Amino acid sequence: MxxxxxxxxxxxxxxxxxxxxxxxxxxxxxxxxxGKNGELTIWTHNGGNTEELxxxxxxxxxYNKSQSETTVKLQAFPQASYNxxxxxxxxxxxxxxxxxxxxxxxxxxxxxxxxxxxxxSVDLDENLPSTLGIWNGETYSVGYYDVALAMFARKSVxxxxxxxxxTIDEPWTQEEFGDALKALKADGTWKNPLDIGTGDVxxxxxxxxSPLLQSFGGDLINRDDFQSADGVLNGPEALxxxxxxxxxxTEGYIATKSGADxxxxxxxxxxxxxxxxxxxxxxxxxxxxxxxxxxxxxxLGEGTKIGGGSWQWGVTTGCANxxxxxxxxxxxxxPENIAAVAVAxxxxxxTDAAAALVPGFEEGGNLAIxxxxxxxxxxxxxxxxxxxxxxxxxxKATQDIINGGDPQDTLDAAVAAIDANIKSNGGYTQK
Numbered sequence: 001m002x003x004x005x006x007x008x009x010x011x012x013x014x015x016x017x018x019x020x021x022x023x024x025x026x027x028x029x030x031x032x033x034x035g036k037n038g039e040l041t042i043w044t045h046n047g048g049n050t051e052e053l054x055x056x057x058x059x060x061x062x063y064n065k066s067q068s069e070t071t072v073k074l075q076a077f078p079q080a081s082y083n084x085x086x087x088x089x090x091x092x093x094x095x096x097x098x099x100x101x102x103x104x105x106x107x108x109x110x111x112x113x114x115x116x117x118x119x120x121s122v123d124l125d126e127n128l129p130s131t132l133g134i135w136n137g138e139t140y141s142v143g144y145y146d147v148a149l150a151m152f153a154r155k156s157v158x159x160x161x162x163x164x165x166x167t168i169d170e171p172w173t174q175e176e177f178g179d180a181l182k183a184l185k186a187d188g189t190w191k192n193p194l195d196i197g198t199g200d201v202x203x204x205x206x207x208x209x210s211p212l213l214q215s216f217g218g219d220l221i222n223r224d225d226f227q228s229a230d231g232v233l234n235g236p237e238a239l240x241x242x243x244x245x246x247x248x249x250t251e252g253y254i255a256t257k258s259g260a261d262x263x264x265x266x267x268x269x270x271x272x273x274x275x276x277x278x279x280x281x282x283x284x285x286x287x288x289x290x291x292x293x294x295x296x297x298x299x300l301g302e303g304t305k306i307g308g309g310s311w312q313w314g315v316t317t318g319c320a321n322x323x324x325x326x327x328x329x330x331x332x333x334x335p336e337n338i339a340a341v342a343v344a345x346x347x348x349x350x351t352d353a354a355a356a357l358v359p360g361f362e363e364g365g366n367l368a369i370x371x372x373x374x375x376x377x378x379x380x381x382x383x384x385x386x387x388x389x390x391x392x393x394x395x396k397a398t399q400d401i402i403n404g405g406d407p408q409d410t411l412d413a414a415v416a417a418i419d420a421n422i423k424s425n426g427g428y429t430q431k
Contacts, residue, residue, distance in 0.1 A: 034097045035321030039071045040328070041096035045082040045311070055344035059332045066331065070324040090114050097319035098329065102203070103309030104381040104391070106133030106141045111385035111428055115140045115314045116322060121330040128371070130308030130378045131350040135385075142329065143312035144338045144354075145347035148373040149208060150306075151295040152266060152274040152284050158293060161187065166295040168372055174244075177298045181253045184272045192255045194248065195271040198402060199258040205395040206381060208275065209245070211297065211305035214379055216241040220394055221418065226384040227427055229418045233394075234411035237301075242407035244300070249402050256402050278370040279346055285366070296373055308378030310347070348374055385428040389421045 034041050042060065046053040053076050060074045075096070077085050089095045090112075101109055109115045110133075117138040118124075124132060124142060133141030151166065158165060163180045166172045172180065184193035197204055210220050218238035221229045232238065248254045259265045266274035267287040274280070275297070285292050297304045313332070315325040331337075338354035341347075342361070348370050349355040360367035381387055397414040401407055422428060 035319045042074045042098040043096045044076050044100045045079050047076040047078040051344040055341045059337045063328050063331050095316040095318040097325040100311050100313050103133050103312050104387050107135040107383050108385040110135045110140045116317050119326050122333050126351045128350055133312050135383055141312035141314035144341040144350050146310050146374050148278045148370040153293045154291050155293045156291050157272055165293045168296050171296045171299045171304045174300045190272050193272040194253045195258050195262045196254055196275040197262045205398050206391040207307040209398050211307050213241045214305040215300035215302050217302045220390050221382045229415045234415045242401045246401050304377045305379050306377045308380045386422050390418055393417050
């Protein structure tokens with residue numbers, strides 16, 4: 001779904017402003033009055049996402065009818081203005097009780113003391129790990145869904161070129177993938193047989209391409225202490241990834257800037273293989289029917305890896321009645337509520353119980369494979385307040401590499417910038 005992709009785009013908008021604004025903030029907590037007098041407010045970025053907004057509003061209405069002590073009010077912002085609204089409210093100590101936030105940015109919010117650890121009456125152990133926002137061993141947010149990356153292709157095209165359909169147990173190896181792309185390129189039907197979404201912007205780059213880096217054995221930062229990217233973003237494994245990414249472009253397998261809609265190009269046979277998100281599955285299936293192959297990402301040496309973590313909900317330190325906020329969130333996490341949001345957004349339900357209620361995601365359903373991809377291969381983007389800055393630097397570096405920049409010099413420059421940012425912010429230790 002197109003609005004699912006927008007979740008990734010808006011994350012970059014959050015990232016650019018949040019890291020600068022919060023790093024300069026000496027907040028000891030965002031005091032506020034929301035939650036008093038039996039009312040509390042929820043803010044969401046879903047002002048432009050009609051289906052998801054309606055599903056969340058239904059949860060709010062259900063909660064309000066279920067008890068008489070608290071009235072919850074939902075306030076939706078257009079995605080383009082959501083970031084500015086949150087930043088302004090945080091600066092003035094007027095955050096609402098509950099906010100939604102893209103999962104990778106949760107540590108930044110927690111570090112800045114705008115979020116309080118969750119204390120819910122429901123068991124979060126049943127959630128997909130990627131639907132929880134955790135920092136310093138505490139859970140600050142929880143989501144109703146996740147999305148997953150996959151390889152889409154036509155079974156008939158693969159068969160014609162002697163390419164096997166990859167499976168979870170036997171994904172394509174790097175060598176197999178290279179041979180497949182070579183065969184497809186040689187056919188002459190497709191100028192660029194593979195579409196990895198290079199024309200996309202913002203959060204797509206770290207969401208989609210850092211798992212490929214991790215599959216080579218590199219990473220965005222050393223996760224032992226989150227203090228440096230040196231050796232993991234510019235070491236031998238990362239260099240191998242960068243050279244491989246660049247080769248995809250130089251060999252003509254990918255476009256340095258793909259079309260505006262990767263799924264539509266795939267459906268129209270402009271490309272033979274699409275590396276895309278689970279939100280594209282329904283339209284791809286509608287266009288191709290039984291000819292659609294849904295496959296895991298390629299194993300580049302260290303197993304298949306895909307991005308994890310989407311939009312989640314957290315309680316702010318400015319809430320005057322956190323108990324009521326926690327009660328609402330606990331209510332919202334029923335299987336029925338999670339399922340309703342998943343249906344509205346065409347996303348992966350966060351729990352098995354919810355998945356059983358969503359057509360296609362039940363055990364054996366035609367969409368259940370995406371839950372397997374997420375459960376088996378999802379890697380959270382680094383759980384550090386430095387992530388927004390890391391994401392920006394990684395995006396710039398990847399763009400430079402794809403467009404012919406020297407791989408080692410580009411990675412070294414990214415590492416230098418990231419390490420300098422972490423140092424200038426005192427290591428992003430707890431304030």
